[in-house]
Amino acid sequence: YVRLYGCLVAAAWNTGIRAGAGATVRVIDSDVRNCYYAGITAVSGSGLDMSRCRISGAAWHGIRYDDTSPLISECMIFGNARSGIYASGKTRATVRENVFFENGMNGMSCWYANADTITRNTFSGHLREALSVLGAAAPIISSNIFVGHKLAVYQGFISGREKQTPGTLDLRANLFWKNALDLNTPTPGANGEAVGVSTNFPPDTGSRFVDPGLRNP
DSSP, X not given: OEEEESOEEEOOXXXXXXXXXXXXXXXXXXXXXXXXXXXXXXXXXXXEEEESOEEEOOSSEEEEEESOOOEEESOEEEOOSSEEEEEESSOOOEEESOEEEOOSSEEEEEETTOOOEEESOEEEOOSSEEEEEETTOXXXXXXXXXXXXXXXXXXXXXXXXXXXXXXXXXXXXOEEESOSEEEEEEEEOTTSOEEEEEOOOOTTSOOBOSOOOOOOO
């Protein structure tokens, strides 16, 4: 078990903080910045708990975790070249009350069997989409704010995989404002595979389209 409190982790060539198999890492009130591949990585069999941290400046991802289920709360995740969070595999993480802004590709991308709970976060100003849900990923996406994107929530395919059936997109009471497109999802074809796109919100999502009154990150 390792606890980092009030630390600066910066300019590491690969990863600033790595939670390996069997390790539990808790990071509180710390800055992780300008680490080449990722600010933080967590692998299968590890535990990760991050709160009130600032993660920025990675050439790939701010945080990456695979087949593990961290708690990430009250962090600012910004200015990373690709994803603010890259979450892959069998995951049931809780990602709550964070601010994601101006990451180079998206605020968060969910891959494969991801079943995270993504709640009460603010996503603002990403160059591509705010939240990407790929393959069979089926996260719970609730009570988030999405503002100022070309595309807010994207659900799509993983390149190189044929006849994909997308996971169930679970949207609950999110707020959307000044996005060119709020939602882009695949539609099922005759054989069950996903084809085409739909931009219609299901009627029971409780989505709202009002100004959240944000000032700055």
